[in-house]
Amino acid sequence: MTQMPYTKISIPLEVNGESHQVQIRPADTLLNVLRNELSLTGAKPGCLTGDCGACSVIVNDKVYKSCIMLAMEAIDSKITTIEGLYDTPIQKAFVNHFAFQCGYCTPGFIMNCHALLQKHPHPTYEVIKEWLSSNICRCTCYEEIEEALLEVIENRV
Ligand code: FES
Ligand code: FES
Numbered sequence: 001m002t003q004m005p006y007t008k009i010s011i012p013l014e015v016n017g018e019s020h021q022v023q024i025r026p027a028d029t030l031l032n033v034l035r036n037e038l039s040l041t042g043a044k045p046g047c048l049t050g051d052c053g054a055c056s057v058i059v060n061d062k063v064y065k066s067c068i069m070l071a072m073e074a075i076d077s078k079i080t081t082i083e084g085l086y087d088t089p090i091q092k093a094f095v096n097h098f099a100f101q102c103g104y105c106t107p108g109f110i111m112n113c114h115a116l117l118q119k120h121p122h123p124t125y126e127v128i129k130e131w132l133s134s135n136i137c138r139c140t141c142y143e144e145i146e147e148a149l150l151e152v153i154e155n156r157v
Contacts, residue, residue: 011075015040016084024071031055031066034081042082042107046136053135056108057081063115063134080114082107089155090114093148101139109135113149121156 008023015038022037034040034057043066046054050068057066058080085091090113093099100106109132116123116131123131128149132142 011072013038013071013074013079014077015079016081017078022071026070026072028071029067030057030059030064030069030071030074030079033071034066034079040081040083044104044107046104046108051136052105053108053112054105056111056135058111058115061115061118063112080111082110085110085114088114089152090117090148093151094145097144097148097151099140099144099148105135105137105139109137109145113145113152116149117152122153 006025008025010021010023013020013022013033015034020038022033024033024037031043031045034043035045043057044054045067046052048055048067050065053065055065055067056063058064059069059074059077082091091110094106094110099109112131112135116128120127128146132145132149137145
């Protein structure tokens with residue numbers, strides 16, 4: 001049987017403040033396009049079913065699991081990946097508190113914490129717990145992650 005060749009299309013994507021034109025297949029996930037076409041490998045493939053949060057990115061002001069989002073859905077949006085959060089207070093707080101072990105889940109957690117701080121500058125503990133529940137870490141006990149988050153919250157005026 002003859003297989004049909006994949007038809008690629010060119011789409012614009014804005015990532016971390018830079019405009020890109022990328023060649024994709026319509027069914028490509030945002031995660032694959034970020035990693036394979038733009039070499040932004042901070043977002044990690046984990047479960048690939050939307051459960052673990054390792055692939056989290058921010059699209060406009062909301063956190064999305066990029067493994068279950070089509071790249072085409074992100075046209076005309078502002079995408080932020082972990083590479084775009086370099087040297088931010090939350091990234092530094094994760095380092096200060098050693099809020100990681102193997103580090104595989106860490107980009108996703110930092111993205112989620114950053115989005116949380118944007119939406120709730122002074123969140124209650126219940127809100128923190130609820131937000132962190134969308135990411136899974138199989139190494140840490142989450143305590144250091146909460147401490148990193150609290151450091152940023154408490155240093156805010
Ligand atoms: S890899 Fe996307 S949620 Fe787990
Ligand atoms: S630090 Fe290893 S999975 Fe979270």
